[in-house]
Amino acid sequence: METLRMVTVVAPVNIAVIKYWGKRDENLILPLNGSISGTLSTNQMCAKTTVSFSRNFTRNRIWLNGVEETFENRRLINCLNEVRRRAKEQGKISPEELEYNVHICSVNNFPTAAGLASSAAGYACLVASLSKLYQLDGDISSIARQGSGSACRSIYGGFVEWIAGDKNDGTDSCAVQVVDSNHWNEMRVLILVVSENKKKTGSTAGMQTSVATSELLKTRVSQVVPKRLADIKQAIYNKDFKTFADITMQDSNQFHAVCLDTYPPLVYMSEVSHAISDLIHQINEEAGKTIVAYTFDAGPNACLYLLEEHVPLVLAAVNHVFPTTQNADTYFTGIPVTLDSQLEKKLPKIVERTPWDPNALRYTVHTKIGEGPKELTAADHLLGANGHPTPMAF
Amino acid sequence: METLRMVTVVAPVNIAVIKYWGKRDENLILPLNGSISGTLSTNQMCAKTTVSFSRNFTRNRIWLNGVEETFENRRLINCLNEVRRRAKEQGKISPEELEYNVHICSVNNFPTAAGLASSAAGYACLVASLSKLYQLDGDISSIARQGSGSACRSIYGGFVEWIAGDKNDGTDSCAVQVVDSNHWNEMRVLILVVSENKKKTGSTAGMQTSVATSELLKTRVSQVVPKRLADIKQAIYNKDFKTFADITMQDSNQFHAVCLDTYPPLVYMSEVSHAISDLIHQINEEAGKTIVAYTFDAGPNACLYLLEEHVPLVLAAVNHVFPTTQNADTYFTGIPVTLDSQLEKKLPKIVERTPWDPNALRYTVHTKIGEGPKELTAADHLLGANGHPTPMAF
Numbered sequence: 152m153e154t155l156r157m158v159t160v161v162a163p164v165n166i167a168v169i170k171y172w173g174k175r176d177e178n179l180i181l182p183l184n185g186s187i188s189g190t191l192s193t194n195q196m197c198a199k200t201t202v203s204f205s206r207n208f209t210r211n212r213i214w215l216n217g218v219e220e221t222f223e224n225r226r227l228i229n230c231l232n233e234v235r236r237r238a239k240e241q242g243k244i245s246p247e248e249l250e251y252n253v254h255i256c257s258v259n260n261f262p263t264a265a266g267l268a269s270s271a272a273g274y275a276c277l278v279a280s281l282s283k284l285y286q287l288d289g290d291i292s293s294i295a296r297q298g299s300g301s302a303c304r305s306i307y308g309g310f311v312e313w314i315a316g317d318k319n320d321g322t323d324s325c326a327v328q329v330v331d332s333n334h335w336n337e338m339r340v341l342i343l344v345v346s347e348n349k350k351k352t353g354s355t356a357g358m359q360t361s362v363a364t365s366e367l368l369k370t371r372v373s374q375v376v377p378k379r380l381a382d383i384k385q386a387i388y389n390k391d392f393k394t395f396a397d398i399t400m401q402d403s404n405q406f407h408a409v410c411l412d413t414y415p416p417l418v419y420m421s422e423v424s425h426a427i428s429d430l431i432h433q434i435n436e437e438a439g440k441t442i443v444a445y446t447f448d449a450g451p452n453a454c455l456y457l458l459e460e461h462v463p464l465v466l467a468a469v470n471h472v473f474p475t476t477q478n479a480d481t482y483f484t485g486i487p488v489t490l491d492s493q494l495e496k497k498l499p500k501i502v503e504r505t506p507w508d509p510n511a512l513r514y515t516v517h518t519k520i521g522e523g524p525k526e527l528t529a530a531d532h533l534l535g536a537n538g539h540p541t542p543m544a545f
Numbered sequence: 546m547e548t549l550r551m552v553t554v555v556a557p558v559n560i561a562v563i564k565y566w567g568k569r570d571e572n573l574i575l576p577l578n579g580s581i582s583g584t585l586s587t588n589q590m591c592a593k594t595t596v597s598f599s600r601n602f603t604r605n606r607i608w609l610n611g612v613e614e615t616f617e618n619r620r621l622i623n624c625l626n627e628v629r630r631r632a633k634e635q636g637k638i639s640p641e642e643l644e645y646n647v648h649i650c651s652v653n654n655f656p657t658a659a660g661l662a663s664s665a666a667g668y669a670c671l672v673a674s675l676s677k678l679y680q681l682d683g684d685i686s687s688i689a690r691q692g693s694g695s696a697c698r699s700i701y702g703g704f705v706e707w708i709a710g711d712k713n714d715g716t717d718s719c720a721v722q723v724v725d726s727n728h729w730n731e732m733r734v735l736i737l738v739v740s741e742n743k744k745k746t747g748s749t750a751g752m753q754t755s756v757a758t759s760e761l762l763k764t765r766v767s768q769v770v771p772k773r774l775a776d777i778k779q780a781i782y783n784k785d786f787k788t789f790a791d792i793t794m795q796d797s798n799q800f801h802a803v804c805l806d807t808y809p810p811l812v813y814m815s816e817v818s819h820a821i822s823d824l825i826h827q828i829n830e831e832a833g834k835t836i837v838a839y840t841f842d843a844g845p846n847a848c849l850y851l852l853e854e855h856v857p858l859v860l861a862a863v864n865h866v867f868p869t870t871q872n873a874d875t876y877f878t879g880i881p882v883t884l885d886s887q888l889e890k891k892l893p894k895i896v897e898r899t900p901w902d903p904n905a906l907r908y909t910v911h912t913k914i915g916e917g918p919k920e921l922t923a924a925d926h927l928l929g930a931n932g933h934p935t936p937m938a939f
Binding site for chain 2: 371429
């Protein structure tokens with residue numbers, strides 16, 4: 152009897168500071184413009200995926216968060232095919248093994264489709280685990296890209312650029328690391344999960360409509376983003392927080408502006424999202440310098456970039472304006488923080504504001520910039536020796 | 546004893562379908578791009594202004610809605626000076642009379658500064674009344690423009706274009722009628738006043754920030770608006786509602802997109818505004834054709850353009866999704882409407898929607914396209930023989 156070949160990997164979420172919105176090729180997932188993101192530590196949020204192949208598997212199967220899903224998913228199949236194509240080319244896997252069916256089991260430790268980049272982490276994890284299973288060499292970000300565009304950025308840690316590329320076959324559209332996770336070690340990220348879960352247009356359909364109808368998207372792609380990419384990379388190299396923050400906020404706003412210029416319009420930010428943005432501008436104004444930046448993806452949740460030293464003050468301000476009735480330990484998740492007790496002295500005008508009704512925010516996550524996908528040991532496998540999900544997979 | 550020379554005028558509100566946002570000259574109020582609006586009937590909403598001059602008036606005075614305001618207002622003084630300059634040139638007023646002080650008394654029959662274009666109606670009324678008092682000939686829209694940019698469009702009835710012009714002295718930046726108020730006689734307007742009155746950035750400061758910070762505004766001005774102006778005029782000439790509606794909605798969305806691309810961002814639409822926009826798209830989809838268009842100015846209120854035949858159905862749909870607990874006679878103001886009782890049959894999917902909590906809307910106004918400023922008789926004067934406000938002025 153032969154041992155089951157099995158690999159388990161965790162992969163990170165990433166949060167773009169220069170946004171990706173609009174494809175030039177729907178099948179290959181080639182973007183209209185380059186983008187840059189921070190990769191978040193897998194200690195707080197991650198996808199975890201176990202993959203396995205075996206001569207005994209009668210068909211390809213996949214389980215997501217404990218539920219079996221159909222394998223008839225073009226993006227999933229594209230990723231698997233591309234991994235196998237390269238594996239064949241590289242020759243470390245026998246022709247026989249290349250024919251075996253696979254079992255895939257994946258979980259997220261955070262709510263899927265809550266606008267928290269779950270598909271990026273999920274596809275990065277899928278491709279990273281398959282690549283290890285098939286012993287691939289070389290850059291795999293261009294494979295992850297074919298699962299979910301922004302997944303390519305989760306293949307590396309630190310700050311990562313997805314280079315748009317210009318080849319029709321997409322071979323030059325891949326992610327590269329701008330700086331590793333230690334370069335700007337003081338950088339922290341606060342995710343404010345907003346208490347709303349309306350069904351919105353998904354990002355794939357949304358960006359198609361934007362490309363078809365928004366005149367302003369063309370200007371963004373051709374005239375705005377190239378300069379912002381260059382400028383924010385320089386700010387990251389220099390650890391120049393103010394420039395980094397201004398560009399991050401401006402680019403988030405412009406992405407949502409393009410969504411509104413889409414016809415019919417796409418509205419991802421809620422009243423609470425806008426109130427958070429307004430609060431951040433007020434904090435920076437009252438602090439007398441830029442200490443925190445917001446960015447919003449295709450959903451209402453806010454992601455704040457800020458330095459470690461300012462987390463207690465900013466979180467205290469957020470907590471004043473958006474109070475909670477929850478227990479601190481389920482509300483403040485991630486890296487422990489003690490709220491700044493001097494809020495009234497340091498930001499008196501914020502304290503004068505009338506707070507929102509409690510629980511406009513569902514919970515918060517405090518995390519930091521982290522590394523790319525990591526292989527775990529056999530103890531973490533989500534599939535058992537029989538190739539079926541273990542209790543950990545639910 | 547000499548009779549007091551006194552004139553009273555009513556002037557209309559106008560609602561832009563191609564938006565004005567951004568000036569190329571702050572003092573002369575010259576716009577970056579042309580704009581087009583519908584002038585609303587003064588039967589439902591208007592400003593009313595009485596102006597008078599007399600050798601007995603010891604200083605210039607102005608009362609707005611019954612409260613005396615300072616005359617130290619650059620825009621007010623610019624308008625008065627320009628009227629007097631032309632009056633001197635045209636020679637119908639004696640040099641002595643040109644030196645007399647003026648009294649001005651103005652009221653709006655709708656809430657000021659509620660995002661309902663009160664300054665446009667107000668300055669149009671001021672300039673129209675002063676122009677009659679000083680017996681001016683010729684186009685006065687370029688004077689009204691110096692009070693409040695969009696006021697120039699309230700000088701004419703029907704659909705009106707404000708031509709941006711390109712001269713530095715602004716003499717070619719004036720309003721012209723596209724079609725008179727009878728041309729598209731079936732056109733109706735529904736104003737949905739949203740129950741919110743947050744303090745927002747005023748439009749003067751807002752557009753300055755947009756000009757300074759929004760890259761997308763440049764594209765809008767140079768590449769988008771010129772074509773839209775030409776296309777919507779053609780749609781108005783042809784009474785082509787679908788084209789008119791699509792351009793109107795797209796232009797409103799783009800204006801708010803530019804506001805969001807401004808830094809810090811300007812957010813004028815509320816959650817209710819976006820829900821109205823969403824409802825209108827759903828109504829058009831379910832109706833199988835475009836029967837109603839939304840547009841939003843620098844505030845949360847919606848203005849709907851639609852044809853007379855569709856008012857009962859659209860208002861019934863609005864009323865289903867945004868129910869009220871108010872009495873019908875204070876809630877449905879303006880031209881009487883009987884709500885369509887067949888809503889469930891005609892738009893069943895709208896009826897399936899969960900309504901909002903009651904009173905998200907404060908009230909509605911049903912009005913139509915109307916004429917420009919009109920002179921009233923002595924019975925309507927807001928100033929008495931002593932040159933002071935009468936009880937009607939409060």
